[in-house]
Amino acid sequence: MAQSAIKKVVLAYSGGLDTSVILKWLQEEYGCEVVTFTADIGQGEELEPARAKATAAGVKEIYIDDLREEFVRDFIYPMFRANAIYEGEYLLGTSIARPLIAKRLIEIAAETGADAISHGATGKGNDQVRFELTSYALNPDIRIIAPWREWDLLSREKLMDYAASRGIPVEMKRDGAKSPYSMDANLLHISYEGYDLEDPWVEPGAAMWRWTVAPEQAPDQPATIELTFERGDITAIDGKTLSPAGMLAELNRIGGAHGIGRADIVENRYVGMKSRGCYETPGGTIMLKAHRAIESLTLDREAAHLKDDLMPRYASLVYNGYWFAPERLMLQAAIDQTQSVVNGVVRLKLYKGNVMVVGRKSETDSLFDASIATFEEDAGAYDQKDATGFIRLNALRLRVAGRKRG
Known part of the structure; x- marks a missing residue:
């Protein structure tokens, strides 16, 4: 599908520097209508400024969806049933959010008749993979526009210059102070x-x-x-x-x-x-x-x-x-x-x-039986003499190997 064939794109939009620039870039490079989607997944920020910025950029269809309950119920809770932890330490906080956002992007694309979706993940990170694998799983024919893999705005300075040249307000603060991270x-x-x-x-x-x-x-x-x-x-x-x-x-x-x-x-x-x-x-x-x-x-x-x-x-x-x-x-x-x-x-x-x-x-499902586990006399619930045969059977291969070595 050529750029000229793209009439409408759904953009995962936060209102920050990257996605504000992407919004304008899509309008200029693809000449298409942009639909913005901002997900409330509990990031703790006021999301209405994103609506104001999108409106100022000429966006007519703006989605700001509260997905907090769905996020925890259908994504976080199932993951924690698995006790999932990556490389022994990472509890997958960013990883688990991406399939939900991508799922909603695909749904909005269907609702609005969009030809494509777009995201602000860089070409060096994992998020581009997560967004796009999810999107293709849910809509194998969706077109995905990943500006970081297309444009030459590959530094924060270039993004700021682009924003300044087009009058895009991009200052984003947390707790009143800009974070360097x-x-x-x-x-x-x-x-x-x-x-x-x-x-x-x-x-x-x-x-x-x-x-x-x-x-x-x-x-x-x-x-x-x-x-x-x-x-x-x-x-x-x-x-x-x-x-x-x-x-x-x-x-x-x-x-x-x-x-x-x-x-x-x-x-x-x-x-x-x-x-x-x-x-x-x-x-x-x-x-x-x-x-x-x-x-x-x-x-x-x-x-x-x-x-x-x-x-x-x-x-x-x-x-x-x-x-x-x-x-x-x-x-x-x-x-x-x-x-x-x-x-x-x-x-x-x-x-x-x-x-x-x-x-x-657990009143209903505990498998702990104090009458068996006790260090006191257990009234015959467990015959300690049985351990002799159990140990000898499990030691058989070790004894055979030991004799060979000896």
């Missing part, structure tokens, strides 16, 4: 990249962090909370039922106040390079610890171990952008089947950056 925020996390973080030896400055207090400055008294699980999902905190988005927001508030959820990572991007990023994921850190605790009580040993074997593959699929791929859907179906018994309550103690499990119970 490339930041991405949603209900699950906030990330920081670039600037002095490009040197992996440099410690992040204290002023960088936005959601969490420094652990050493957290309260001297711990906080204890109880989380209720139903089929692997958190449904209540201290007995109070909240919606999925409300639950994560509350856990972010509590966790952030106790310095929980900071991470400083050098990760392997799907496109081939290593990247250093810092993350704040207070609520997610609490959720992961609690979910593993209730599973330890309710899941069969081999089911739990198989889940752990599959988890790194699942996490990589999410990180690399394969949320709607058949293999992720297959794994999700298997994981969700295990969660029918993941019901109960976990008690946690939060203290200076640490999340400690101090209790767990």
